[in-house]
Amino acid sequence: MSNPLYREILQDIRALVESAAHPRRRTIRLSPEVAAKLEALPSAGTAAAGAGTYSGPAETQVMSTPAPDPGATSDSGARGPALDALEKTVAMCTKCELHETRTQTVFADGDPTARIVFVGEAPGAEEDRQGVPFVGRAGQLLTDIITKGMGLRREEVYICNVIKCRPPNNRDPKPAEIEQCEPYLVEQLRLIQPEVICALGAHAARTLLRTTVAVGKLRGQWHEYCGIPLRVTYHPSYLLRNPADKRKTWEDIQLIMEYLGIPIPHGKGS
Ligand code: SF4
Structure with missing residues (x-):
């Protein structure tokens, strides 16, 4: 993954996940800029597969994970x-x-x-x-x-x-x-x-x-x-x-x- 664009996207995703991490939350909110980068990825389907698919309200850019809630345990x-x-x-x-x-x-x-x-x-x-x-x-x-x-x-x-x-x-x-x-x-x-x-x-x-x-x-x-x-x-x-x-x-x-x-x-x- 030497492509600078990929690295930038991965850094954005990491920052996003860290800031949004919560054991009860099944959604991650995306800025329009990050969403646009993800959409622009040729392998967006593959990249998104682990995190979910866009299914939230379009105007708020929500990425929704279809996987079951991992369990409200930690806090x-x-x-x-x-x-x-x-x-x-x-x-x-x-x-x-x-x-x-x-x-x-x-x-x-x-x-x-x-x-x-x-x-x-x-x-x-x-x-x-x-x-x-x-x-x-x-x-x-x-x-x-x-x-x-x-x-x-x-x-x-x-x-x-x-x-x-x-x-x-x-x-x-x-x-x-x-x-x-x-x-x-x-x-x-x-x-x-x-x-x-x-x-x-x-x-x-x-x-x-x-x-x-x-x-x-x-x-x-x-x-x-x-x-x-x-x-x-x-x-x-x-x-x-x-x-x-x-x-x-x-x-x-x-x-x-x-x-x-x-x-x-x-x-x-x-
Ligand atoms: S007394 Fe306190 S709890 Fe009751 S309405 Fe006023 S601010 Fe709220």
Whole structure:
């Protein structure tokens, strides 16, 4: 392999793999420049065979490996305790006024090694009572999406909110409250390192993507949060009020399933 172009490409690939290495991650993100170099290789099929084939979202240039996950072993054992410690910190948090009216904090539900994280807005009355996110009517709809739509168990995904304490009367979280609480979400996502994030509704999307663009405009395309592919869809509470848009959310979920290699149940494709 004396060709300087090959050497350059191999160095790029090595740097890429080292920077993206993670035991749970089945994808590696490519810059357009590196992707173009790989595409230009006469033996691209051979070169890519060990790493996988292009099957991710074109606009984000994702190389997806079809091989099974090698197993979440190396650091997944530490992830649970780290999240437990964070949950204890959150339970004592008094950073914003919402601590005065909460029954308890609502940290998260699900698997710390999940491949997908659903991020919602804030706990409602039932969540505040039980200390678990998405357990009311909207929660049942999200559970149906996960179980009946995706064919997963709720315990296989990770579910959390931008805000960990219930805003009184289910009002919208204030920007200052989001600002105070967001570091907990950032740390959750940093620890979990999911393969995909699904932002449910405007507050999750706007917080994670730093945008004020409406959900209707954000959905239908891939975004990125700290190198993690992210899709935006409607919040289940919105879908309860606007059931006609359930179809659009199902389309969004199917694209996530496709990306994760989860088969779409027969007869449920769009
Ligand atoms: S909403 Fe977040 S920042 Fe505010 S008190 Fe609760 S945990 Fe702390």
